[in-house]
Every structure is written in structure tokens, then in C-alpha cells.
Amino acid sequence: MLWLLRTLFWLALWFVLLSLALVIIFRFVPVPVTATMLMDPNGFTQNWRSLSRIDRNMVAAVIGGEDGKFCEHNGFDREAIEQAFERNQQGGRIRGGSTISQQTAKNVFLWQGGGYFRKGLEAWFTLLIEQIWGKSRIMEVYLNVAETGIGTYGVEAGAQRYFDRSAADLTATQAARIAAALPLPKERSVVNPTGFTRRYGNTIAARIGVVERDGLAACVSE
Numbered sequence: 001m002l003w004l005l006r007t008l009f010w011l012a013l014w015f016v017l018l019s020l021a022l023v024i025i026f027r028f029v030p031v032p033v034t035a036t037m038l039m040d041p042n043g044f045t046q047n048w049r050s051l052s053r054i055d056r057n058m059v060a061a062v063i064g065g066e067d068g069k070f071c072e073h074n075g076f077d078r079e080a081i082e083q084a085f086e087r088n089q090q091g092g093r094i095r096g097g098s099t100i101s102q103q104t105a106k107n108v109f110l111w112q113g114g115g116y117f118r119k120g121l122e123a124w125f126t127l128l129i130e131q132i133w134g135k136s137r138i139m140e141v142y143l144n145v146a147e148t149g150i151g152t153y154g155v156e157a158g159a160q161r162y163f164d165r166s167a168a169d170l171t172a173t174q175a176a177r178i179a180a181a182l183p184l185p186k187e188r189s190v191v192n193p194t195g196f197t198r199r200y201g202n203t204i205a206a207r208i209g210v211v212e213r214d215g216l217a218a219c220v221s222e
Helices: 002-025 056-066 078-089 100-109 116-132 135-145 155-163 172-181 195-213
Strands: 147-149
Touching: 002 100, 002 116, 056 100, 056 135, 056 172, 056 195, 100 116, 100 135, 116 135, 135 155, 147 155, 147 172, 155 172, 172 195
Parallel strands: none
Antiparallel strands: none
16 A cells, blocks of 8 residues: 555656646747647648737737636636536536636647546646746747647637738737637638627627727736
């Protein structure tokens, strides 16, 4: 029994040290690849861009569409989590209450899919990046690793694919359409959206001005 406890202790210690090392490294170094990219049967395209080379409309669009309290929370939005839990109890499509910070932690360090074990790891990495990276770096990494289409990762690759322009030159409407597709990038059309995706994109486009006016993106500096 003692050997088992020692083994678990050393495994836990090595995990903590390794996770800390990775988070510190990616605080300064672009994330070259993620598990999701490697497991994508369509291959992947990603073009890393610094936050200063991504249009401010894109930052406001993802905050308006994905996480309006991004600058307020410490990585977790308790109210959104509780609301998601209540909706899921009613059945239908499972919905999460993940923040941009949680999505970034999952995308960079873990794999897609659910399960309490993975969610626990996600919480650990979310705490680390909130403390070590800060909001601007979290946003920069998120915008570079989020899946924006089939085999397409990051807003630069998405902007090139859908609009034949750099992410530095996106209009509010274009940024909103990319943001509207983020939850289900393989199923939602960016170029010619219809139905819910089109309506949601229009809603996000309208929110961009609100995000900037109300300082909801104030914690994100280029």
C-alpha cells in the first residue's frame, strides 16, 4: 500500500511540474499544434498571428458571442455554468457554460469530449493560465487555436479561407460570422449563413459596439 501511495505522489508531482512548465513556455512561445489538430482527419491549417495583427472586431466578436464576462471572471462563470446545468436537466442538446479561458485550456492542453476527469484537468489548466498568462495572452492563444472550420484553426486561417483577407482587416460583419460559427465550426456556414447562424451572426455584429462601449474587452490589450 505504501508503494502505491508513493507512486501516486510522484505521478502527481511530475504532472504538476510538467503542466507548469508547459503553461510557462506557452506564455511566450506560439502554440505549434494541439491534440485536436493532430486528430483531425482532414488535416489542419493554422497561421499564428500576434494579437496586434488581429482586428479588434474579432476580439469584441468572440467576447460578445462566447463570453461577455471575460474581463470580469477568474476563468469560470458560475452563473453560466448553473444556467447550462439547468438547461441540460431539461434534456435536448447538451450545452456547456465554458468561458473563453476554459475553452483555451481545453484546446491547448487537452482533448475534445466530456467526462469528469477531463473537466477536472480543464479546471486545473484554466487556473494556471489565468494566473500565469493573463487575459491578453489567453485571448491571443484562443484566437489562434480555436477551430474555425473543417481543418481550419485560428482566425487568420479562417479569415483567409472565408474572406480571402487577413484577420487584421476583418469587418465587424465578417468577425461576427466567424464568431457565430465557433461553437460548431464543421456545421455552421461562415460565408453564406442561413437560419440561426445568420441571425446569431447579426446579433454578435450588433454586440461588437456594445462590447467596446461598455469596456467588456478592456482587459485585452494588444
